[in-house]
Amino acid sequence: MPETPGLPPASTRRAVVAAAGGAGLAAVLTACGSDSGSGSASDTPAPDAPTSDSGSGGSGGGGDVLARTSDIPVGGGKVFADQKVVVTQPAAGRFKGFSAVCTHRGCTVIDVSDGTINCPCHGSKFKVEDGSVAHGPATSPLPPKTVTVSGDGITLG
Template structure:
């Protein structure tokens, strides 16, 4: 389609009407600017269910279990932490953990790998990824 035949956003939104605009913004994650999961808690699975091996979690790093929406970190040797992997900005899963930082590469929010506290925007300052209960059982990390 040629560029001069495409309607601009203003025309599209006028055609949608007020309710259509609200629905379109909600679908795009653009309504409130915040995440609907900010107060949620994550569940890693049934108590005792294996999530990872300790060898999979590097010191200062971690892994993201997107199927469970959990991030597991090892801030210092032998100290394992787990948090919801849902970014407080718009609810996308965080994507990496390295050098003591959990990062959501979608928009750049960062979190402390030891506490889950927000360290960089656009996630709201003062926020914290909800903790997830885990325990170490031998060389396995399991849901608690």
């Protein structure tokens, strides 16, 4: 291996390995986010939608149809990663919205199956009924998001 002028060969190799390791660690920490169970404290009921459940943290694209009611299975749900929201239908005609950001380390949940909202990063599971923790390591529930049902359309806010 040729020597780099001004640096001993071992120092160059160590610098490259340390820089690569540091960059990898930074990428992992950025992907995992931070431990947060916080959400907005405002509770805003949806007066024009008797079939929707309202919660806090309703920030989003109110007005644009997110999904059709037929897209959300009874007892299940669907993750909308771009909007960072999960919409569930725990009982026929009852729709709930939750943040799609896992409260354990900030990963985006991946799917809804067998009555739980599932995070791929560390295996946390949340109940479709209320976003509460069904299986850790998460200890805080998913913050609710306001969803509104109008006709067969579901919107945020």
